[in-house]
Amino acid sequence: MPSFNLNQVKVGLKILMGNDPCVIVDADFVKPGKGQAFTKIKFKNYRTGRVNEITMKASDTVEGANVVDTEMQYLYNDGSDWTFMDLETYDQITASKELLGDTIQWLVEEDLCLVTLLDGYPIVVTPPNFVIMEIVETDPGVRGDTSGGGNKPATLTSGAVVRVPLFVQTGEKVKVDTRTGAYVSRA
């Protein structure tokens, strides 16, 4: 991969820090009228989500990372590997249960997810912001209460548990915000 000096780094550039793929989220060029130039970059680690910063001087470079974000459809899983397909090329990739972690609970078959690949291998799978899933189990709640005011836990097909209003019942489909895990509406 090419490397980049302090004049070439910019927001959105994907780089390797240590062995971790990262994306630059902020780049600030500073230079005294007489004196050395520095660029302070902040970068987000794809694996950990953590943001760190370094200061680059004129002779420093950072290594580029072959990271691409691709929209892929989630197809199926066999309990240990989850399979995704690029709808344009029909290329398929698999992501392990370990890699996906808590993301698994938001994966609905045929939904389009954003798969981040490093050298062709998935490092992050981002589910759609909103998913629709069926409730497989929740307490009956209070019949006739349609006004909100109070909520209860509900288990979805994926096993995810979200708080839903009392009037929502088992067998109904609900829309959930995957970024917060919050119930949005009946679907």
Next chain:
Amino acid sequence: MAFEDWRPAASLERIKIRAKVLAQVRGFFAERGVLEVETPLLSGATVTDLHLHTLATEAEIPGLGGPTRLHLQTSPEFAMKRLLAAGSGPIYQLCKAFRDQEAGRLHNPEFTILEWYRPGWDHHRLMDEIENLLTVILGAAPARRRSYGELFSTELGVDPHRDSAETLRRRALKQGLEDVAGLDREGWLSLMMTHHLEPTLGRDAPTFLFDYPADQAALARIRHDDPPVAERFEVYVNGIELANGYHELTDAGEQRRRFEQDLEIRRSRGLPEAPIDHRLIDALDHGMPACAGVALGVDRLVMLAAGASDLKDVIAFPIERA
């Protein structure tokens, strides 16, 4: 919809503030009998300064005998000093200057510079005049003056004139600055300045920093105190470096030595050669009056006058739209 980058980046209101600032500057110097001059933006020679990157072009000029490499000036300093040596008296210039490899919130590779020279004055007297100018244009409060040594000693507990790179590094890390491998003395002082000190300077009133370490003299004369100091100053307003000035070096031999020393370091670091301005050396040889001079970033001045925080907000067409 496509991003409409044909439009100016600065609002019309700020373009008018720029016009007003330029008129105020010209009025200020007309009142004081300082002559406005123009010197070439293109020159065969250029600066040797290690941290300045010159833009150059290959030109085909009739009468110059074939293809000629011409450099866009990084400041009008050398040509203006030739005018001083020719007996111009006090002069000022408002013009464009160009620096490659500089872009950001406070940098545009093409920028407007105000530079002026006062024969017979030292750097402190020139600071008085700059203070007046800032009062006229920014309505600034009376300025504060601090020596470079006092600032670093008070704020960071270091002696910027004597401490080694390693001592500076240890102190910087203690202050929470992160480590940057391979910085020399000047590099650490620059880092402390830009990352730690600069943002705090000139908050309530302009701050002048004066008497720099001798190894950052640039084109200032060196006063042989203990330790020796460069009679150089900078002006900070609202955490922004606005101007850099000198009690000017007038010694032709010393000037040539500094140029040659820069070129030697350029060669050792693999930086491009910079042709020495022999006409400047000849002018100094002929005799330039003792004087103080300063270069001020006009775009930054307009930014401060307009209450903006990014140069792009006061330049009609910054480099991305040029």
